[in-house]
Structure formats: structure tokens, C-alpha cells
Amino acid sequence: MRFTDLLIPTLRDAPADAEIASHILLTRGGFIRRLASGSYNWLPLGLRVLRKVEAIVREELDRAGAEEILMPVVQPAEPWQRSGRWDVMGPEMVRLKDRHDRDYCLSPTQEEVVTELFGGTVKSYRQMPRNLYHIQTKFRDEIRPRFGLMRAREFIMKDGYSFHMDEASFEETYAAMHACYSAILSRIGLDFRAVEADPGAMGDGDSHEFHVLADTGEDRLAYSPTSDYAANVERAAAPALADDASIETLSRVATPGARTIADVAGLLGVESRRCIKTLIVHADGGSDERPALVALVLRGDHQLNEAKAARVPGVKRPLNFAADAEIEASLRVQAGSIGPVGLPIPLLVDGSAATLKSFVCGANQDGYHYTGANWARDVGEAIRTADIRNVEEGDAAVDGSGALRFMRGIEVGHIFKLGTKYTDSLNVAIQDAKGAEVAPVMGCYGFGVTRCVAAVVEQCHDADGIVWPDAVAPFDIHIVAVNNTKSEQVRDTADTLHRTLSHEGFSVLLDDRDERPGVKFADADLVGIPHRITVGDRGLRDGVVEYRRREAPDVQRVPVAEVTPTIRASLPR
């Protein structure tokens, strides 16, 4: 391909709205252009990368025994109504009507449609198990699209769904998909980690996320440097820390105006880890006007993990903080002076707060706190404890392997168990060997294709531009023809190399523009094609061209006739 035949609008300046490397470089390099918030046009260069990622995903899934299908983006409301999700999906799902006033949605995911497709076509255990996937545009009206392709409203996802007669069969496919995702990311050439994850609204079963490691990632991952253990911080179990203090006497002190842990700790001259904070959230039961409340109690230096707290029985899910007015109506004290001593609502205490022998807490009277409080003596034995905090760097890993460390990642894949949620609600049953009807167990496997393109750039770039891994580069080889419009020899040599290398099966981009060399070199670095050949009069006087790899600065002078073997040696087909 010739540069002049492709629309590659490189930019010297980044658009002001782009903040992270992938967004800036993909825009500057002419790979993508924004259409609206969270939606992007893919230009020729960008589309070539996207197709390469797709092809790898497709090949690895096919190899792992999954079958590709394609389902519609615009879907009728009925399957969603049957599963009950038409009402629970909320504004994230875009809805529309056709000319007959019938309801439709833009597909944010495919559980309903694939389950009904499966149910209508598979009847016998002899046809089981099945593992169906497709690669398709998804639309989610995100609360806040951001970071370019990273969190877009319209994006391309590979979503797969497996159906099984029993758990054992499901486990087998789950393991196969786990291995498949690792193979995909390894082939692309990414540094990644599979971590234990929170299955979110999808259930309580096994769940793993695949993260591309990058400092700009939105997720924090906890891992053990000395074992295989790794988990999303949202999910990672937090140990109950021991307390070395001694029991003190309870006394009430005035703390006027001190509302935060930092205020109280500063005023009383104690460490924040010796204070506890009491957060009031809605409990199950109660009415809209007068919701039932429950108090979540944590050490002052710890952060509440909302997902963990919401999973504790009795706590309303999703977690909902009580409004100040509700707190004052029920407890007759303002937030800031609440504490567990004498509090008339149920307490749910984090493990590390429950082990404190002596602590500072709100006195349930505005402007007062207790010091020297003790659980058994001042609150009573009947408290519930649970792990409801975020782990912190340095906490012990649950597998006993030592202190956890943190890193950041970009979630490009998520696999989890769906159980029989959809086969039950959509009445899909398969006959087993004895003729009995069984609701199949489902697994669900998502991979963000467009997000993955952004993740590659986040991990593979330098100050000058993108550094594509061979596997997903838009082209294998970038020929920079220096002063090609002036030098016939340069033009002819570049054309010949272009032709020969293409015949060898490499994809080649020839920069044949009438631009100064500096412009071409800068664009070549920006666009990031991994192998570059520079053809110029300077080298051709000695019968050589220059070869360098995008990732390394060293330049190799190569006789024109040796170009093909040189490339073949460093870029095996």
C-alpha cells in the first residue's frame, strides 16, 4: 500500500480533549476520529489493527472449540421482557420504536437472544455442550464515556456463551476459555494478568478478569509477588488485622466541629487507625419514606468496599448511603458524631475494626466522641463482623504467601458463570439421557476488541508514538522513501522493495509522499509500524538501505539484495 492511497491524517498537536496515550496517539496517528462522546470513526490504519485483533480472537476461539455466529444489534423487546431485564437494565440500554410503535433496543449484551436461539435449536443432551460466540458492535449508554476507546458507548465486543448439562462440563469449558484468553493476549504480545474478580450483577460464581497491565488502567489489582494469587482490589479478601493496644477506660470528650476522621484524629492526637468510622446505609425492609438502616463500621484508615458490603445479607443491594435527613430522623445525631456505642440499629463491623481493643468513635451526640471504647464492654458481644473493606498494599494475601502488592490494569476480558439464571427465566430445557428436562448451566465470556486496541497502545508506546507488536501492527513494514520525488533511483528501489516484500507475504506501507524526510520519519515513529526500511540516495550510493525496528534505535545497513532475508530473519512468518 502507498501512503498516498490511504487516508492517514496525522496530526502534530493532540486534540485538547484527549488525555491518555492511546487516545492521543491513535488520534494523532490517524487511526481513529471522534464522532461524538464515546463513539469513534475507524480510519484505514485503525481498521487494519482492529481486524488483526479480531482475527486472533477468532482463531483462538475456533481452536478452543467455540462456534462463531452473528446476532442482530437491533433486538425486539420480547426476549428482554421474558427474562425480566427490560425493566432492570435501566437507562444504559438504548431503546427505540419501529414504525409500528413496537419496542426495540440496541444490544448491550446477548444473553437473552443467544439463550432463545439455543433453546429453539438444541433439544437433546446428545447435542451438548455448546459454546457460541460472536464479534459484534455493542451499544451501552454509559454514565460517563471517557478515555477515547477505553470506555466508549459504541464498541466491538466478542461475547461468548456456553451451555452445559452439568457443572463438570461447565468447569471444563470455563478452564478452556481461561486458557484461550491467555493465548489471545500472549499472541497479541501483551503483558497481562488473569485475576479473581467480582462477578457484579451477574451472579456469585467463579469470575476472572483479564487485565492488560498499564499505569493508566482504571482497575487496581492486588497480587502476591511470591505466588499465583491475583485479584481485583474490588474482590480481594482483606484480612482482619490484629490490634496491639491495651484496654483503656471509656471517656466522652467534646470535639466541636470535628466531622471527619482526619479532624477527630488531629484534634485528639491519635492515629486514624485507632479511630473508627460509622457509615449508615439502607438495610433490607423499611419503607421508601422510612428506610431501614444498618451501620457499617470500619477502621478510620480503611476504605469501605461497596461490593463486599452489598453482598452481606440484610444490606440493601445495590448499596445506598442514607441521606443526612434520614440519619437525623432515625438516630437524632448528625453524621460525623455517630458511633457504635448505644446505636439503636444493627451493626456490621469490618474484621479489622472488630479486633480493636480500644478505639475512638462518635458518641452519638453532636460534637462529642468517645475515647477508649471497647467492643465487649461498651457495645456488647452481639455484633456481626464481615470483610467489608478494600485490601491495602501490604495486607497479607489470603493464600498465606505474604504481603500483597498493587498494580494497575485495563480490563479487556471477563469470564464468569451464569448458572441457570437465563435458562430458567426463559424456560429453556434440554432432555438428558433419561428423558428428563434439565435447565442448562451457562457460562459467559466477554472480550473487548476495541478496548484491547487501546490497551495495546497504552502498553506499547514511547515519547515519539506507538510501538505496535508485530501481531497486530497495521503493516509489517514501513518503507520511508527519502526524497523520492527528486531521485529516480530512490523511487525505483523503494517500488521494487515494496513489490518484492509484498510478494513475500509481508504487508508493506510505502511512504511515497512529497514530504521532507523529517516529516516522514516523525510520522513513521508516530504510526508505529514495527519494521522500517529507509531508502535514500545516501545509502544507495553504497548499494544499501537502512533497516531498523521501531522498538530499538540501532540502524542496520543492508544491501538491497539482502533486504528480504534480513526481514525474514527478524519477522518470522
Add this chain to the structure above:
RNA sequence: CGGGGUAUGGCGCAGUCUGGUAGCGCACCUGCUUUGGGAGCAGGGUGUCGGGAGUUCAAAUCUCUCUACCCCGACCA
């Protein structure tokens, strides 16, 4: 949705406080010179100053309002 911010040529920005009829760099077009890391000179085109309403002799600038976009939080591939 809560909080913060931005909107001026294709891109990046100044001008807004203190109203006087729009400017800079890059990009683009023409010509000449130049040509191995984002060239120089000369000439040229390019704007509903986000939309609407208002104040005023006069509005990019002041007022009201709407919209779009970005950043921080809850959500997710």
C-alpha cells in the same frame, strides 16, 4: 445524576476582566529556493467567535437560556 471546567478557521491557542466590528502558531493552496529527523521567503484562502434571546449607537466580550464536549465519583468489555 452530583461536583469542576471548556466551547473563537482543519488542529492547538490568544483576545472576554476593562464592549469599538477577530488575531497568532501549525495545517492548507500558489510560486521560488531547500531536502536524512516536523524547512525558508513571498503571496493566498479559510470563521454563523457552540445555538437562541436580551442590554447597547456598538457584543467573541455584559445578562439570561439552551446545547455539546472534557475532568473527578457511582457503572462496565
